[in-house]
């Protein structure tokens with residue numbers, strides 16, 4: 001069942017004329033809800049997307065009351081093609097939406113051989129397919145307009161197979177690569193793409209993997225995470241890793257990766273792979 005609700009505000013018309021609306025997926029709780037709070041405080045009208053209508057209604061009512069912004073709610077399970085398509089259509093057709101925050105995502109517990117094929121497929125459907133389709137829906141319109149932004153929420157786990165969340169991490173590695181590639185393609189057209197890589201952040205996601213977040217160390221508060229992510233957003237940073245103290249480590253990783261690029265073009269196998277015939 002699709003519910004689209006609109007909480008009008010007197011400022012809606014002025015906002016629609018001055019600053020872009022922001023569509024945020026996974027906006028009913030956690031990082032997405034924090035993004036909604038921050039963008040509402042900045043005066044952006046919002047489109048909130050998630051499955052839990054009640055939570056989004058409560059958030060929308062409070063943010064409308066506090067900030068006087070217009071807020072639409074779209075109830076959608078982004079693993080369901082028909083419901084995802086409704087959000088894609090909104091992104092394609094609503095010219096007021098200038099920022100997409102691709103945040104909706106989840107994680108599952110267990111090892112690869114313990115996880116069911118259906119569960120890993122559902123994880124990929126949400127964390128990669130839905131994110132990709134929504135970016136694909138909005139990007140042509142933003143490129144034609146010569147402005148706008150796509151924020152993709154990845155994870156440091158996408159850089160860390162050692163963390164033992166293989167499929168989840170693979171989905172987040174996809175998000176990072178997609179963001180880097182889209183930035184190369186879209187930045188020249190005026191569209192800003194940001195990959196945000198949180199580490200352990202205090203949200204309900206940890207319950208989905210069977211962990212008690214209160215037993216974990218180094219847990220960042222969600223507001224601190226989003227505030228830091230928005231510092232990167234305001235700086236137009238391509239990859240924002242809020243918990244990483246030294247940006248030089250990321251830069252060194254990128255430099256080492258890019259130094260390998262010229263060495264991929266060889267008509268013969270590397271000496272180390274040549275067997276003695």
Ligand SMILES: NC(=O)C1=CN([C@@H]2O[C@H](COP(=O)(O)OP(=O)(O)OC[C@H]3O[C@@H](n4cnc5c(N)ncnc54)[C@H](OP(=O)(O)O)[C@@H]3O)[C@@H](O)[C@H]2O)C=CC1
Nearest residue numbers: 026028029030031051052077078105155200201203204205
């Ligand atoms: N918390 C952390 O430690 C970290 C989180 N991340 C990433 O941050 C993003 C947000 O996660 P976080 O806030 O922590 O998690 P939460 O579980 O707190 O929130 C997830 C959000 O996604 C929505 N969602 C979940 N499944 C679906 C679905 N099938 N269709 C539509 N919406 C859905 C949920 O809403 P509803 O249930 O109402 O549908 C909720 O609003 C994710 O991409 C996650 O991978 C990255 C690194 C660390």
Ligand SMILES: N[C@@H](C=O)C(=O)O
Nearest residue numbers: 107155157199200205
């Ligand atoms: N979402 C967290 C894992 O469940 C993470 O990305 O660290």
